[in-house]
Amino acid sequence: MLSLLRGSLSILGFLALWEIVARSGLVPTDYFPSPILVGETLVAEIGRGEIVSAFLATFQRALIGAAAASLLAIAMALLAARYTIVRRAFDPIAEFLRPLPPAALVPLAIFFLGLGWKLYGFILVFACFWPVYLNAAQALAATSRVQIETARSFGYGDWAILAHVRLPAALPTIFIGVRMAASIGLIAAIAAEMIAGRDGLGFYLMDAGLSLRVPETFAGLVAAMVAGLLINALVMFLRALTIGWHIQLTRMEAGA
Amino acid sequence: MRRLNVPAIVFGLVLLGAWELAARAGQNSFFPPFSTVLAALWANGGVIAAQIVDTLRRAAIGLAIAVAVMVPFGALIGRIRLLGDIFEPLVNMLRPIPPPAVAPIALLFAGTGDAGKIAMIVYTCAFPILIGAIDGVRANHPMLTNVGRSLRLSRLEIMAFIDLPAALPVIMTGIRLAVAAALLVSVIAEMLLTTNGIGVYLLRSQENFRIADGLAGVVAIAVVGYFVNDLFLRLDRRLLAWHYATTGGAEGQG
Amino acid sequence: MTAPVLNASNVVKSLGGTPIIGGLTLLAEQGEFISVVGPSGCGKTTLLTCLSGLRSVDAGEISFEGQKLDGPPDGMALIFQDYSRSLLPWRRNVDNVLFGMRRMTGASAQEKREKAMEMLAAVGLSKFETHFPWQVSGGMQQRVAIARALAARPHLLLLDEPLAAVDAQTRADIQDLLLSLARQFQKTCLLVTHDVDEAIYMADRVIVLSNRPTRVIADLAVPLPKPRDQISTRAEPEFLRLREKVLTLIRSMRTAA
Ligand SMILES: Nc1ncnc2c1ncn2[C@@H]1O[C@H](COP(=O)(O)OP(=O)(O)OP(=O)(O)O)[C@@H](O)[C@H]1O
Ligand SMILES: [Mg+2]
Numbered sequence: 001m002l003s004l005l006r007g008s009l010s011i012l013g014f015l016a017l018w019e020i021v022a023r024s025g026l027v028p029t030d031y032f033p034s035p036i037l038v039g040e041t042l043v044a045e046i047g048r049g050e051i052v053s054a055f056l057a058t059f060q061r062a063l064i065g066a067a068a069a070s071l072l073a074i075a076m077a078l079l080a081a082r083y084t085i086v087r088r089a090f091d092p093i094a095e096f097l098r099p100l101p102p103a104a105l106v107p108l109a110i111f112f113l114g115l116g117w118k119l120y121g122f123i124l125v126f127a128c129f130w131p132v133y134l135n136a137a138q139a140l141a142a143t144s145r146v147q148i149e150t151a152r153s154f155g156y157g158d159w160a161i162l163a164h165v166r167l168p169a170a171l172p173t174i175f176i177g178v179r180m181a182a183s184i185g186l187i188a189a190i191a192a193e194m195i196a197g198r199d200g201l202g203f204y205l206m207d208a209g210l211s212l213r214v215p216e217t218f219a220g221l222v223a224a225m226v227a228g229l230l231i232n233a234l235v236m237f238l239r240a241l242t243i244g245w246h247i248q249l250t251r252m253e254a255g256a
Numbered sequence: 257m258r259r260l261n262v263p264a265i266v267f268g269l270v271l272l273g274a275w276e277l278a279a280r281a282g283q284n285s286f287f288p289p290f291s292t293v294l295a296a297l298w299a300n301g302g303v304i305a306a307q308i309v310d311t312l313r314r315a316a317i318g319l320a321i322a323v324a325v326m327v328p329f330g331a332l333i334g335r336i337r338l339l340g341d342i343f344e345p346l347v348n349m350l351r352p353i354p355p356p357a358v359a360p361i362a363l364l365f366a367g368t369g370d371a372g373k374i375a376m377i378v379y380t381c382a383f384p385i386l387i388g389a390i391d392g393v394r395a396n397h398p399m400l401t402n403v404g405r406s407l408r409l410s411r412l413e414i415m416a417f418i419d420l421p422a423a424l425p426v427i428m429t430g431i432r433l434a435v436a437a438a439l440l441v442s443v444i445a446e447m448l449l450t451t452n453g454i455g456v457y458l459l460r461s462q463e464n465f466r467i468a469d470g471l472a473g474v475v476a477i478a479v480v481g482y483f484v485n486d487l488f489l490r491l492d493r494r495l496l497a498w499h500y501a502t503t504g505g506a507e508g509q510g
Numbered sequence: 511m512t513a514p515v516l517n518a519s520n521v522v523k524s525l526g527g528t529p530i531i532g533g534l535t536l537l538a539e540q541g542e543f544i545s546v547v548g549p550s551g552c553g554k555t556t557l558l559t560c561l562s563g564l565r566s567v568d569a570g571e572i573s574f575e576g577q578k579l580d581g582p583p584d585g586m587a588l589i590f591q592d593y594s595r596s597l598l599p600w601r602r603n604v605d606n607v608l609f610g611m612r613r614m615t616g617a618s619a620q621e622k623r624e625k626a627m628e629m630l631a632a633v634g635l636s637k638f639e640t641h642f643p644w645q646v647s648g649g650m651q652q653r654v655a656i657a658r659a660l661a662a663r664p665h666l667l668l669l670d671e672p673l674a675a676v677d678a679q680t681r682a683d684i685q686d687l688l689l690s691l692a693r694q695f696q697k698t699c700l701l702v703t704h705d706v707d708e709a710i711y712m713a714d715r716v717i718v719l720s721n722r723p724t725r726v727i728a729d730l731a732v733p734l735p736k737p738r739d740q741i742s743t744r745a746e747p748e749f750l751r752l753r754e755k756v757l758t759l760i761r762s763m764r765t766a767a
Binding site: 006007008010011013014031085088089090091092093095096097098099100101102103104105106107108110111112183186187190191194195201202205206208209210212214217218220221224225227228229232 | 261263264266267268271286341342343344345346348349350351352353354355356357358359360361363364365436439440442443444447448454455458459461462463465467470471473474477478481482484485
């Protein structure tokens, strides 16, 4: 409670400082709108609706892309955990493709896939796949021997151990990857929209920025920030639903 | 000498072979076979290399600025309660902003030259590094600080000789996240604030339907990305040998 | 005549090129409680993983209820040395017990759950069914592990230093609990321990192992009356005689090593 108060105090102070600087005339107001102006613009833009549909388009893309990539990556990691040969064949390729900046794929992807959902599907799945896969593969490989042997002695087979022991044990680490994937998904969606330039927050921001509608640009930035907060909150909610035990355990260990 | 990873080599060759055969069967100039892409890489090697150097240069400058500013800043925020109270809420508020979204603003303030792009990169790298530094100094065992006190070190000396080295593993994790992000945003920045760099090269290839040249650029940036990543991994291993020796292996990837 | 519950003959096992078990022979009859003591690091845990079918042997043969061992069989349960890590932290205590009942086919989920609750009650944990293992003390965690093993309805229970990490009072309590459960459910038990007093107190037979590569160097009957009692049993002259004998054997190995 106290920390919440302190937090809002700090943010209010920041906004006040910004307002003062904007009004003082130290910087040209054309380039540096005051927070109040940005707030008013945001409300007006929401009224016009364009920013809302841009927000929804981007958020939907990021969410679907990150979710699809996460499921795919977990499935792949399970295969790699079950069959060593899959892991040995796939991991070097993963090491090679992972550092490839997804934005570098956008121009050619536009050429092959057009400007529609196929483009975003490809770019987002490519961008979000790696953090989930790497975290999942590493965590699945690191299951404690005692747990695996316990399961085996109770008659669990390899697949059953994967489902009942290795996957649940790996979930906390997998969520680290999913959280990264969610924020990367938003980044990739906005970047692709900026480059492909047709709709979404990326297009909105670029359009406003290039036509020097500065308050609108800042309003778009606020919308992007809300999208970031929201998608992260969604992941954390999902995490609390699935691995509540781990959150409780870490809290207990931190308290002890 | 490492043992040859046969499954990976076979799998890689099968993928490339499939690409080659499918493209040859298709006879479509928009879907060039792998050999054509390799030839394009060979023919355009000089141009591509020059562009990638521009891309990497900006990424490196941006990363260096972010490290130089954010590591000390994070250590201060993590250590001094008041600064933490003031800045952490702000960091948490700004962190969710997806970095490309600041492109138009970087454009407004710094133009399409190097400055605007580097500003974007600095912004992108700032958060993982800052958060790594804050978490790093906080995770320190208080006993270490007590050891420092008992040796009569000053507060600054404790920070420099105990806090920072002990926080290095977490800081390095932040830096490695920032490296990937720096490269990504460097490419994005070029595509948006077009002047030069591999991003521009890729855009032009697409606009002029030079697909093989474009793919050659993608292959080149993948190779470079791999080696940059590898370089930092080695650096990490070298700097943190003591850490991995005591904890028994690397944890957490990204 | 029925086959012995467990019959290991001339078992040889190496790990990573190091010979650990060097020709070990061991027989367990129905209903027996056997203690195994040996110097630390001599290969006791390795022996149990072989006896439970988790590891294959290099030479020799192990059979369980007349069947040659090939992977973990039905009817055997293992309680690990590292009990706190053998419990699954994402499952509540009752669900950890349920985890041990995979082989119990034919029972409905409801029946299994009731059975799991029953087992937790048998080890005195009725009030902690919905706690997570990490929310209860070490002694209670060990009881959960015992309940889980018993819920699998094993004929043979293998225990690897189950009480090494709990305090003295809890240890005595769980020793008596194990003895009464073994009697009540008529289990055959094989207990590996460091603690010579514990080995004698619990067992019908004490087996002493040698240094690595390990084999049996003594097999002593424990003719102490049952049920045992923490105070009077430990004061019996026979108890003290056995204790001296086993300690002497172990000390002679330490000087030999
Ligand atoms: N994979 C392996 N390769 C080589 N040596 C091993 C391996 N695993 C275990 N050992 C060695 O085998 C020996 C026996 O190990 P084991 O755990 O069975 O002994 P133990 O009698 O149970 O020891 P403790 O009394 O500590 O429980 C130890 O000395 C250990 O160092
Ligand atoms: Mg052992």
